[in-house]
Amino acid sequence: MKPPIPLAVIGGYLGAGKTTMINALLTNTEGRRVTVLVNDFGAINIDAALIRERSDDVIGLENGCICCSIGGKLMETLIEISARETRPDLLVIEASGVSDPLRIAQVGMLDRAFRLQGIVVAVDAQRIDETLANAYVGEMARRQIETATAIVLTKTDLLDDDNARRARARVQEIAHTRIVFDGDQGKVPGTLFFSDTAASAPLGLSRSIVPLHQLPAGLRNVTFRSNERFDKRKLKAACLSFSNKLLRAKGFARLDDGSCIELHVVGARWHATPCRDVPHTAIVFIGMIDDNDIQRALAAAPAARAEPACELREECHVGRHG
Template identity: 45%
Template sequence: MKKRLPLTVIGGFLGAGKTTLLNRWLREANGLRMAVLVNDFGALNIDAELIAATHGDTTALTNGCVCCQIGDDLGRALVEVIDAKTPFDAVVIEASGVSDPWRIAQIGMAAPELSLEGVIVLVDASAVAQQAKDPLLADTLVRQLKSADLVVVNKADLATADALAGALAWVEATAPGTPCIETTESAVPLALLSGVPHADAAPHVCGPGCHDHHGHHGHAAPDHGALFETWSAQPDAVIPAATLRAWLREVPPGVLRLKGLLRTGESDWSEVQFAGRHGSLRKASAPAGDARAGVVAIGLRGRLPDAALKDFFVP
């Protein structure tokens, strides 16, 4: 069974921090082969030491990632990524600052080789409340926000207390219930919505503090430890697919991202994914060798529902 390529779409108005986020993820790839598709190739300004070669609208990076300019044909660009001689682990599309990221996500969803992991939308904490009052901008901002699985209120350090409060109030009023985090310099960990393969997830998200396989904590990355935390476990029990699907419809508040490989029958295995507001369960191959089932959840520090996660996965 060929694994579908995880797709993440990044949206947000001009100046919200999308390019900063992409550069951060490229620097933190840690062996993950990402294909990043952008509208404005020059705006990425990739660190020189990461660039291995440039050919037309494509730049190959030393860490195995590539950046491609979409041009006028996103579908063609996606086909090239899907058919790449050396397979990618994830694809990330940056929507232009005035476009609707959900329309881009729908194009990606049309390809059976891709699996939509989520739409992350950034807003500028210091400007969005004022921008939303502009009748020429309001519709664009609202459409972007309503497509989000996760809203990142970025540049919180540059906003006054009133501006930050206004930004958060506008986000909640426009997209009530959508997970929302505050951050500076687009400090969102790659593991949060990148579709990192499960086999690689634990080393990336679980730090030295991990000591117990049945519900333990770690940091999403050294520089994100103050904001995010993880919970992980290796469940021994069979969790029926129907039970998992029901749980995914009512994921406890505080879980921003969850992924895992779980036994759902005597000889059946499933890959479970949850990002922001949406979860999925797909049949999967049994882990190789003596590898066990595993699940990792990520959330804001102090808000991850450890007890609820433990009660369900390792009662």
């Protein structure tokens, strides 16, 4: 059985910089195959034409909101992509500026051939107050910010420090995630889209080294490992208990009924499927997290404590210099 295709949705109101972000991503794939699905609010898909300058694997959907008027076309396209002999390493869906990224993600997740990697929303820092105050589009823009698993503030270079701070504070008032950072000419951390972290280190908590210039201060990659078996319900609650700080989590867990699961968490969304037997529980967390978050949350999740209990070991801090 083929593994699911990672699916990332990029949203944001008109002119926020979504196409620029995708083009920057396509110049830094490090050999990965990326398919881009673009929806434009009109009969001519301008965004798809612009993105095709960077990639041959671009599919355009025209005439309206991807999650309502052309939902059937979206499903047909997803089925076609999943049936390819050579499947992409990542599918990126660029939502139109007047659509709901969460609904698009839900449509994509109806097919088990895909697994949500994240909902990244671009926010124009220069026009955020104007956009949110607009009687026609303000509520949609707010909804886009609320449902994001990561926010990229664009055009902060056009603001002075005080106005940039105000724009960030306004976003943080609305967003349900703490993963908020500035985009640099559309460049965003590959961590938002790709997660190739292997779970092969000793038991305990460890942090992977990630180039500091690619990540906002405080964003860490932390791996939890344990010989214990877990109560599935408690484990789910534990992983979701700090969802506002979590960009993504993935890994394998041993359960108290003798089974094992592969789990994926994106923000406040949890997905678990049965898997082969694994030697120990290993979960990678990416987010604005620290040891206390994970210790506190997972302490109550084991069904029965094994000996020895898991160790806590710190290898490296990421983002301390930010």
